[in-house]
Amino acid sequence: xxxxxxxxxxxxxxxxxxxxxxxxxxxxxxxxxxxxxxxxxxxxxxxxxxxxxxxxxxxxxxxxxxxxxxxxxxxxxxxxxxxxxxxxxxxxxxxxxxxxxxxxxxxxxxxxxxxxxxxxxxxxxxxxxxxxxxxxxxxxxxxxxxxxxxxxxxxxxxxxxxxxxxxxxxxxxxxxxxxxxxxxxxxxxxxxxxxxxxxxxxxxxxxxxxxxxxxxxxxxxxxxxxxxxxxxxxxxxxxxxxxxxxxxxxxxxxxxxxxxxxxxxxxxxxxxxxxxxxxxxxxxxxxxxxxxxxxxxxxxxxxxxxxxxxxxxxxxxxxxxxxxxxxxxxxxxxxxxxxxxxxxxxxxxxxxxxxxxxxxxxxxxxxxxxxxxxxxxxxxxxxxxx
Amino acid sequence: xxxxxxxxxxxxxxxxxxxxxxxxxxxxxxxxxxxxxxxxxxxxxxxxxxxxxxxxxxxxxxxxxxxxxxxxxxxxxxxxxxxxxxxxxxxxxxxxxxxxxxxxxxxxxxxxxxxxxxxxxxxxxxxxxxxxxxxxxxxxxxxxxxxxxxxxxxxxxxxxxxxxxxxxxxxxxxxxxxxxxxxxxxxxxxxxxxxxxxxxxxxxxxxxxxxxxxxxxxxxxxxxxxxxxxxxxxxxxxxxxxxxxxxxxxxxxxxxxxxxxxxxxxxxxxxxxxxxxxxxxxxxxxxxxxxxxxxxxxxxxxxxxxxxxxxxxxxxxxxxxxxxxxxxxxxxxxxxxxxxxxxxxxxxxxxxxxxxxxxxxxxxxxxxxxxxxxx
Numbered sequence: 074x075x076x077x078x079x080x081x082x083x084x085x086x087x088x089x090x091x092x093x094x095x096x097x098x099x100x101x102x103x104x105x106x107x108x109x110x111x112x113x114x115x116x117x118x119x120x121x122x123x124x125x126x127x128x129x130x131x132x133x134x135x136x137x138x139x140x141x142x143x144x145x146x147x148x149x150x151x152x153x154x155x156x157x158x159x160x161x162x163x164x165x166x167x168x169x170x171x172x173x174x175x176x177x178x179x180x181x182x183x184x185x186x187x188x189x190x191x192x193x194x195x196x197x198x199x200x201x202x203x204x205x206x207x208x209x210x211x212x213x214x215x216x217x218x219x220x221x222x223x224x225x226x227x228x229x230x231x232x233x234x235x236x237x238x239x240x241x242x243x244x245x246x247x248x249x250x251x252x253x254x255x256x257x258x259x260x261x262x263x264x265x266x267x268x269x270x271x272x273x274x275x276x277x278x279x280x281x282x283x284x285x286x287x288x289x290x291x292x293x294x295x296x297x298x299x300x301x302x303x304x305x306x307x308x309x310x311x312x313x314x315x316x317x318x319x320x321x322x323x324x325x326x327x328x329x330x331x332x333x334x335x336x337x338x339x340x341x342x343x344x345x346x347x348x349x350x351x352x353x354x355x356x357x358x359x360x361x362x363x364x365x366x367x368x369x370x371x372x373x374x375x376x377x378x379x380x381x382x383x384x385x386x387x388x389x390x391x392x393x394x395x396x397x398x399x400x401x402x403x404x405x406x407x408x409x410x411x412x413x414x415x416x417x418x419x420x421x422x423x424x425x426x427x428x429x430x431x432x433x434x435x436x437x438x439x440x441x442x443x444x445x446x447x448x449x450x451x452x453x454x455x456x457x458x459x
Numbered sequence: 460x461x462x463x464x465x466x467x468x469x470x471x472x473x474x475x476x477x478x479x480x481x482x483x484x485x486x487x488x489x490x491x492x493x494x495x496x497x498x499x500x501x502x503x504x505x506x507x508x509x510x511x512x513x514x515x516x517x518x519x520x521x522x523x524x525x526x527x528x529x530x531x532x533x534x535x536x537x538x539x540x541x542x543x544x545x546x547x548x549x550x551x552x553x554x555x556x557x558x559x560x561x562x563x564x565x566x567x568x569x570x571x572x573x574x575x576x577x578x579x580x581x582x583x584x585x586x587x588x589x590x591x592x593x594x595x596x597x598x599x600x601x602x603x604x605x606x607x608x609x610x611x612x613x614x615x616x617x618x619x620x621x622x623x624x625x626x627x628x629x630x631x632x633x634x635x636x637x638x639x640x641x642x643x644x645x646x647x648x649x650x651x652x653x654x655x656x657x658x659x660x661x662x663x664x665x666x667x668x669x670x671x672x673x674x675x676x677x678x679x680x681x682x683x684x685x686x687x688x689x690x691x692x693x694x695x696x697x698x699x700x701x702x703x704x705x706x707x708x709x710x711x712x713x714x715x716x717x718x719x720x721x722x723x724x725x726x727x728x729x730x731x732x733x734x735x736x737x738x739x740x741x742x743x744x745x746x747x748x749x750x751x752x753x754x755x756x757x758x759x760x761x762x763x764x765x766x767x768x769x770x771x772x773x774x775x776x777x778x779x780x781x782x783x784x785x786x787x788x789x790x791x792x793x794x795x796x797x798x799x800x801x802x803x804x805x806x807x808x809x810x811x812x813x814x815x816x817x818x819x820x821x822x823x824x825x826x827x828x829x830x831x832x833x834x
Contacts, residue, residue: 100555100559103556103558103559104558105556105558105559105561105562105563106503106506106558106561106562108562109506109562109565109566113669152735155735155743157680157683157684157735157741157743158497158502158680158683159497159500159502160500161500161501161502161503161558162497162500162502162676162680164502164503165502165503165505165506165672165673165675165676166673166676166677166680166728166731169669169670169672169673169677169724169728170673170724170725170728172669172670172721173670173673173720173721173722173724173725173728174721174725176595176718176720176721177717177718177721177722177725180716180717180718180721181716181717281566281569281570281573282566282570284562284565284566285566285567285570287562288559288562288563288566289563289566289567291559292555292559292563295554295555295559296553296554296555323574326574326578327578327581328574328575328577328578328581329573329574329576329577331570331573332570332571332572332573332574332575332576332577333574334570335566335567335569335570335571335573335574336567336570336571336574338567338570339567339568339570339571342563342567346549346553352553352554353553354548354552354553357552357553358552
């Protein structure tokens with residue numbers, strides 16, 4: 074690896090971590106789309122800032138553009154508060170308007186400004202190592218590394234100081250308010266961090282990847298854990314994984330680095346989405362199927378308990394009376410047999426003592442309906458699950 | 460260029476006529492279908508779909524190798540639909556919320572599309588130039604065939620809206636009732652979503668992936684402010700959309716270096732701001748005026764109640780009293796006295812005021828919400 078390659082991967086990884094932290098809170102606060110809005114609406118701020126400073130890495134430009142991001146959030150919330158349109162419509166109205174202003178500003182001043190809209194969307198990570206920070210003739214490394222590094226350090230510092238407050242206001246706004254933490258202050262603090270990160274990162278990786286890095290890694294982490302600290306760590310891990318994997322994919326395909334990173338994140342998300350234990354699609358579908366069969370089993374056992382007469386307990390009757398398809402009634406029967414709930418003699422089904430006990434408790438559960446009791450009960454009675 | 464000259468130019472110049480007609484039809488279609496997106500709280504779905512359409516365009520190009528508009532649009536349509544249904548899958552089956560699902564699909568599909576686009580750009584195929592017009596849109600590349608396509612899409616969507624009007628209305632406002640009537644809500648849901656995807660896809664060439672969602676939302680959000688009736692809202696949204704298209708084309712044509720897409724979006728945004736402020740029923744301005752009026756009325760009635768308290772002590776309620784005694788009462792001004800007089804609640808003569816029967820009744824019934832016979 075050349076030093077430029079190392080630097081690119083380093084920048085990408087730091088951007089990924091810096092995005093994952095505010096992103097985690099945005100995802101948890103159901104405000105993920107705000108990051109999309111911010112990433113688009115900082116454009117006019119960047120253009121105006123570029124007129125004033127003529128340097129894409131100037132801290133003033135970053136602050137000015139971040140301010141546009143905060144203004145976006147403020148505008149969105151103002152429109153929401155008027156109640157004239159539904160919540161998400163407000164987001165959808167504000168950012169295209171601001172983005173349009175940015176595009177028009179760039180187009181109108183195309184001659185004075187070295188800003189390309191494509192670069193805004195995609196970033197130019199490949200060129201990042203060429204723009205170096207030189208102080209007193211000493212090469213200190215790429216400028217964007219310093220910019221995004223500073224932002225990461227600031228974000229981490231704020232995270233450590235306000236972790237408790239953020240956690241509380243994310244999960245229980247009411248309690249946070251009653252304890253004297255201002256949710257508004259924390260909210261706008263978070264939004265400012267998200268804006269600053271977006272602006273700092275966009276030069277390196279572009280607006281789209283910023284959104285992907287803010288949402289996809291936390292979303293994956295959320296499917297794997299319910300612990301906030303673990304979620305933050307996992308999100309950072311997935312972000313870095315996507316960044317590094319994307320870099321080498323781009324290297325192999327000779328294509329856009331930002332696009333490759335997003336695609337790798339997409340594949341990672343697909344894997345997590347399908348296979349995450351407990352919350353992944355397959356596990357959810359498996360659980361739903363199991364619950365369905367177990368509910369059927371319960372209905373079936375209740376039916377048996379209610380009928381002493383042999384005709385109602387005939388195997389064939391299951392298909393006719395309860396009107397299940399053959400396959401399902403077979404699997405229900407098998408499950409009941411495997412768990413020693415029933416015995417079958419001459420195609421007549423009868424409950425065993427265990428089956429009776431289970432049914433009794435199940436009725437009791439249904440009548441009192443104490444939540445979660447049924448799962449505990451299933452654990453006690455089932456040898457095999459559906 | 461005067462407005463008249465411009466209008467003449469629109470009719471004589473082929474390119475300008477095509478673009479104007481195209482953006483007008485596009486605006487109308489988007490406004491119509493956007494009304495449903497806005498009312499169903501799916502505003503940001505349009506944003507996600509338009510971004511999700513990008514890889515479809517690239518893949519269609521990679522497969523056919525030709526830049527034929529219609530094949531690319533079919534690719535966009537398919538990947539837009541895939542994105543839409545994946546979003547639904549995520550919301551339904553996992554604990555991720557709708558905003559996360561939208562943002563995920565939006566950024567992941569778009570990033571993948573960009574990967575493919577940059578990959579295509581490096582291919583030794585002279586044909587590939589111009590695919591990036593789908594990013595920001597180039598209304599100037601519209602040809603007559605595109606306008607015909609838009610016209611056909613508009614006709615079909617109008618027909619579908621007419622055919623399923625009652626059912627769609629029910630779907631919007633009372634899903635459970637619709638279900639209980641035996642209406643197939645899943646089919647309707649897929650139908651209207653598919654048409655929204657279709658509208659987005661045909662707009663990509665003109666306003667581009669990034670700004671397409673605004674075309675869908677802005678006219679509908681503006682129209683919503685003026686009416687509570689779905690039919691009028693859809694009609695108004697179509698009109699607003701068409702006007703944004705025509706005006707946006709005019710503004711961008713009359714000036715150098717102004718791409719049409721952003722200008723159309725800004726014009727639509729102006730429609731929205733105007734509607735937010737000036738719509739009579741819901742607008743901010745009239746709301747403020749109503750508040751202000753209510754506040755003034757409250758002051759007025761406070762004074763009236765105070766006067767009634769004084770008048771009550773006399774057998775004849777119209778017994779005149781000195782205005783001076785009101786001076787210590789907060790909320791009393793000369794203007795409020797005049798106003799009370801103009802409403803015939805009191806009569807003023809010299810330095811004295813006297814309560815009328817009407818004023819006395821009004822004051823008695825101040826707190827009676829049912830009583831609205833006066834005023």
